[in-house]
Amino acid sequence: MLLIALAVLLGNIVYVTGLADNSPISWTSNIAHLVCRVSCGANAIDPNVGFITQPLGHLSAIDLLHGHLPWWNYFEGLGQPLAGETQAASLFPLTLLFALPSGLLWFHVSLEVIAGASTYFLARRLQVPFAVAVGAGMLFALNGTFAWIGNSVLNPIAFLPMLLLGIEVIFDSASAGERKGWYLAAIALTLSIYSGFPEVALLDGLFCLGWACVRLFSLPGAMRRIAALRVGLAGLVGALISLPILVPFDDFLKVAFIGQHEANEFGQVSISTHALAILFDPYVSGTIIAGPSAINSVAGYFTASVTALALLGVFGARLRPLRIFLLGWTLAGLLGALDTLHFRAVWNLIPFMEAVDFSRYIWPTCELSLIVLAVLGITDLATSRRARPALVAALLATLGVLTWGVAVVHPLGGVAAGSPVHHLLVELNWIPFLAVFALLIIMWLPNVKVVSTLVVTVLVGESLLMFLAPTVRSPKEITVDQAPITYLQEHQGEERYVSLGVLYPNWGSQYGLNSLNAIDLPFPRSFAQFISAQLAPDLAHEGQFITPRSVQGQDDIVNQFDAYEDASVKYLLLPRATGLLTALTQLGVKQVFKDDAIAIYKMPDPRAFYSASSGSCTVTSSNVATAQVSCPGGAATIVRTELAMPGWHAYVNGKAVAVGVSDGVYQAVAVPAGNSTVTFDFVPPHEQFAELAALLAALFLLGSWARGRLRPLRSSKAARAHHDASPAEVDHSETS
Numbered sequence: 246m247l248l249i250a251l252a253v254l255l256g257n258i259v260y261v262t263g264l265a266d267n268s269p270i271s272w273t274s275n276i277a278h279l280v281c282r283v284s285c286g287a288n289a290i291d292p293n294v295g296f297i298t299q300p301l302g303h304l305s306a307i308d309l310l311h312g313h314l315p316w317w318n319y320f321e322g323l324g325q326p327l328a329g330e331t332q333a334a335s336l337f338p339l340t341l342l343f344a345l346p347s348g349l350l351w352f353h354v355s356l357e358v359i360a361g362a363s364t365y366f367l368a369r370r371l372q373v374p375f376a377v378a379v380g381a382g383m384l385f386a387l388n389g390t391f392a393w394i395g396n397s398v399l400n401p402i403a404f405l406p407m408l409l410l411g412i413e414v415i416f417d418s419a420s421a422g423e424r425k426g427w428y429l430a431a432i433a434l435t436l437s438i439y440s441g442f443p444e445v446a447l448l449d450g451l452f453c454l455g456w457a458c459v460r461l462f463s464l465p466g467a468m469r470r471i472a473a474l475r476v477g478l479a480g481l482v483g484a485l486i487s488l489p490i491l492v493p494f495d496d497f498l499k500v501a502f503i504g505q506h507e508a509n510e511f512g513q514v515s516i517s518t519h520a521l522a523i524l525f526d527p528y529v530s531g532t533i534i535a536g537p538s539a540i541n542s543v544a545g546y547f548t549a550s551v552t553a554l555a556l557l558g559v560f561g562a563r564l565r566p567l568r569i570f571l572l573g574w575t576l577a578g579l580l581g582a583l584d585t586l587h588f589r590a591v592w593n594l595i596p597f598m599e600a601v602d603f604s605r606y607i608w609p610t611c612e613l614s615l616i617v618l619a620v621l622g623i624t625d626l627a628t629s630r631r632a633r634p635a636l637v638a639a640l641l642a643t644l645g646v647l648t649w650g651v652a653v654v655h656p657l658g659g660v661a662a663g664s665p666v667h668h669l670l671v672e673l674n675w676i677p678f679l680a681v682f683a684l685l686i687i688m689w690l691p692n693v694k695v696v697s698t699l700v701v702t703v704l705v706g707e708s709l710l711m712f713l714a715p716t717v718r719s720p721k722e723i724t725v726d727q728a729p730i731t732y733l734q735e736h737q738g739e740e741r742y743v744s745l746g747v748l749y750p751n752w753g754s755q756y757g758l759n760s761l762n763a764i765d766l767p768f769p770r771s772f773a774q775f776i777s778a779q780l781a782p783d784l785a786h787e788g789q790f791i792t793p794r795s796v797q798g799q800d801d802i803v804n805q806f807d808a809y810e811d812a813s814v815k816y817l818l819l820p821r822a823t824g825l826l827t828a829l830t831q832l833g834v835k836q837v838f839k840d841d842a843i844a845i846y847k848m849p850d851p852r853a854f855y856s857a858s859s860g861s862c863t864v865t866s867s868n869v870a871t872a873q874v875s876c877p878g879g880a881a882t883i884v885r886t887e888l889a890m891p892g893w894h895a896y897v898n899g900k901a902v903a904v905g906v907s908d909g910v911y912q913a914v915a916v917p918a919g920n921s922t923v924t925f926d927f928v929p930p931h932e933q934f935a936e937l938a939a940l941l942a943a944l945f946l947l948g949s950w951a952r953g954r955l956r957p958l959r960s961s962k963a964a965r966a967h968h969d970a971s972p973a974e975v976d977h978s979e980t981s
Contacts, residue, residue, distance in 0.1 A: 249361040252383040252705065253354055256392075256712040260350050265719040267350055269295030269395070274749045275820065276729070276843065280722035288715045289395025290544065293332070294349075296764040298396045300755035301333035302343035302352070308335075310344055316493070316892075317927040319869050320754040322763035322772050322790060323812065323888040323910055329493030329929055330765055332397045334441030336490050353391070356403040361386025363406035363433075364616070370413040371564065373620050374627075380701035381620040387705075387712040388612045389527065389546035398544065400440035402609045405449045408433035409613075412457045412476060416464060419472040425953040427479040431946055434483030439490050444601045445609065451595065452574060452610040459570040485942035493929035500890060501767030504787045505602075512599030515584035516543060522650025524608075525549050525643065527711050528673045530654045543582075545608030547615050548711055549643050549677035550684060550704045555615040556639035557632060558622030568621065571614040578607040623700055627693045637688055644681050673714055680707040729843045733758050733816065736837075739854035739869055740815035743802070746794025747818040747843055761814055764789040769888055775910045779808040794819065799826045806832055810851045811908070813886040817846040855923075858882040862916075874921045883923055885912040896924045 259265040270277050272287045273295025279285045301318065305327060308315040315335040318327040328335035342352045365382030373381065385406060391399055411430025418426030437446045457476050461469055484491075505511055520543045522529050527546040547555075559572050580588035582604040593599045625632045651674070680703055687699045733742060734757065741759040742748075753760030761780075763772070768788040776790050781801045784792075792798040802809055802817070803826065817834065819825065821844045825834060833849030855864045861878030874883060882905075887893075889906040895914045896902065898921055905913040914923060 246362055246365075248379050249365060249382040249386055250358050252709065253357045253361060253386050256357070256387050256709055257350065257354055257716070258713070259716045259719065260347075261354075265716060265721055266723045267347075267716070267719050268723050269299055269349070270725060270752065270755075271720050271723045274752050275746055276726050276748050276752070278724045278726065278842075279720040280724075282721040283717050285720045286718040288719045290393050291396045291398065293397070293764075294395035296749065296751055297330075297332045299343070299349050300751045300753075301327065301330070301335075302340050303348065304754045305333050305335035306341050306344040306348070309341060316929060316932075318751075318754060319887070320757065320759050321751045321765065322761060322769070323775075323886065325763070325765065325769050325772070325888060326493060326497045326890070326892075326927075326929065328490060329497035330767060331441050331443060331490065331494050332765070334397055334400055334439065337400070337436070337439045337441055339440075353399070356400060357386045357391055360388075360391070360403040360406060363404070363410055364613070367406045367410045367413065368617070368620055370410060370417070371567075371617070371621070373624055374697070376698055377620050377623050377701055380623075380705055381616055383705045384551060384616045384619070384708050385613060387708045388609065388616075389524075389548070389711070390544055390609045390612065392527075392712040392715060393546075394544045397441045398445055398606065399609075401437040401442055401446040401449055404433045404437040404440065405452070405609060405613060408437065408449070408453045409456055411479065412453060412460065415475045415479065416460055416472050419468045419475065420464060425950075427475040427482075428946060428950050430476065430479035431483040431486070434480060435486045438483070438487040443494070445606050447597060447601060448603075448606055448610060452613075455570060455574060456567070459566050462566065482942050482946050486939045486946070488935035488939050489932065492931050492935035496891065496930050497767050500770055502770045502773045502788060503600075503767050506600040506766070509599035511602045512589065512593045514602065514604055515589060516582050516604045518583060519654050521579075521583075522646075522654045525552055526647055526650045526674060526677045528714060529650050543608065544605050545612055546711070547612060548680070548704070548707050549647055550680040550707045551615050551619045552646075553636065553639045553643040553681065553684065554619035554622040554700065554704065556618075556622075556642065557625065557636045558618035558620070560635060561621055561625040561629070561632075563624075564621065568618060571618050575611045575614045578611045582607055619704065623697055626700070627697055633688050637685065640681050640685050640688075644678070647677050647681070673710070676707060676710050680704075726840065726842055728840050729818065729838060729845055730756050730758070732838045732845060737815060739866065740813045740851050742816040742818055742845075743792055743809065743814050744818040745792045745798045745823070746820055750789065750791065759813075761809075761812055762790050762792060764791065769890065771890075771910050772888060775908075778909075780805055780812070794823055796826070799829060803828045803832070810848055811886070813852050813854050815848055815851040817848070819844050819846065852886060854886055856884050856886075857916075858884070870925050872923045874916050874923055876916060876918050876921070879918045881916055882907075883914045883916050885914070885925065887912050887925075889913075890927075892927050892929050894926045894928070896926075897921050 254261055260267045265282065267288060269289070269292070271279055271285065273292045304318060304320065305315040315327045315333070318325055327333055334340045339352055339355050342348045342355065345351060361382035364385040365378050368378035368381040390402060408430060411427070411433050414429055415426045434450070437449060461472060464472055523543050524547050526549065559568055561568060577588070580586070581592045589603065592603060622636070626636065683703050684700060687696055687703070690696050690699070737758060739759065741761045743761050748760070750760060750762040750764040766788040776784070780790070781792070783797070784801065792801065821839055821842055825836070825846055829846070834846045836844055837847045838845035853864070854869065855866050855872040857864050857874065857876065859876060859878060859881035862874060862876040862881045864872055864874050864883065866872040869887070872883065884907045888910055889904060889912045893904045893912060894901060895904045897914065897916055902914055907913040912925070916923060
């Protein structure tokens, strides 16, 4: 365990030691000043690590620590569900780490350690030698998806080997005639779902189901039914405990826009054959962002040495059905991602698969498949005379693939020749070749134990270097321009700002600032329609509202000025060098803040967050959830510029009232004449039933576990009592 944790820390060494800062604000916003070491660039391939994972994870952690369930995000767009969005992993226990200054780093480190430890125990269950099992744990802890993706896509991956371990425990306990064994699988499934990325959780679940079906037939016939029932029980209990996050997600989907997922467009997406080279030589095309577009469709890689050992592992005799399954899954994944012979259509026969970005998210299961095959192959080296010649053949084949990759892919795309990054990439591209040659040399050594240790060392060494590569692109120092943030925190109140190329979504959620801008999927359908109709008719948007810093962004505000003010937009954020259009100045927009980089402008007459339909009413509020209303002239309607959505509840003087809709998006509540206190509360529809079902399932799991733990104790006590009360045994003892 310590060795696996050490490998993870080494993979993140530049962050752990403070040599670099991994905060995604450096490349997903324009409000930070950077000091570069080698270069300053993106250290992950998905900017949602900055738009969603970090700010929404931080908001969820702060809500939980303040005793609030994170059902709603007030700081994004017109507001939208937070937990139901799922990518924030709001109810996932490790999300609390985002309350720490370096929460994202320790969140990722924790996931990587969990993944590595689970893989180690899984390998030991498969009777892999200790040192090789430790290597397996290190390899999956440093896998290609962890190295590249960055956002919440990687969260469920940590629990993939844990779920497989739970399945293996079920089969072992069934073989031993024990009743225990299904609890770990149920917990792993629950954590996989709560961790926040349903697409990956679905693919992982399918892989585990296939693994379970194959392993089921390794049991004697009498045990299969018992094991199958326990696997089913684990799945059912895990799903029931997950209902408090699944139900809000489903409720949100009913009123949400989900982009390409909506029309099943992902069912037709495939990658180029040139992307295959990247799987074995990850940086052959350049950096993870600057290289050919194919690299952005491949969220992971295998490494050359793991591939070669996996080829060896395919042909071993022990666990033959499992090896065939792992090979078949990997080939099916490759064929589906490439859409070779229209193989993606076969995958699309699985329910929901057409809505999954398959070619981007299939790789973690393939990575684990090859790692398991590789460690089985290393084990074969100690037991089979044919293993060494077979490995030499596999290494030569891998060398051929690497050479093909260099020949067909334009090397070092998007990188200036002679730059530090160029030199680094040139050296990185030698590493897969050196790993293959090192393994070829090791094959000449006679000592089997030494060979196995050195092979593991080469595999882990290559993976570690490939994992480290993106980290060197992180800035040495990141200094966030706090002055404009502080100004907004002190002056904004409950109203909103619009950023034109400064503080991108959803960084307002990080700093407690209400931003009309938003990036998310799911995305509220009514807000998307409102953007098209009233805010930015000419702005193309797919689950996002980003106002560009170009003239178009300011033109949209000029043309839809009243709509922006009605949405409670109080401030505009612009780069200082951009300047304000004369048309906005003529409409009364005035500069109220500037520093060296950023200027803040105030709108002349934004609508208050709470407003009344009658001019005789006065409305005051101390927070976004409560308003004091005085209407001496008669009944009126209070408009709250928060997104109207099922799940909102309103109370006037403690009495529940209906929440209406104003202008197609805002909340409206009728209040009587006189003084009233109006309060609002959001709870996802049907959540109370989900929580009840989850509680009962959790109690069943705990009760079953406790019963399983107590039964051996009772049996032991009964045996001792029987022994003490047996005259024959006492007489025999005295005679002796």
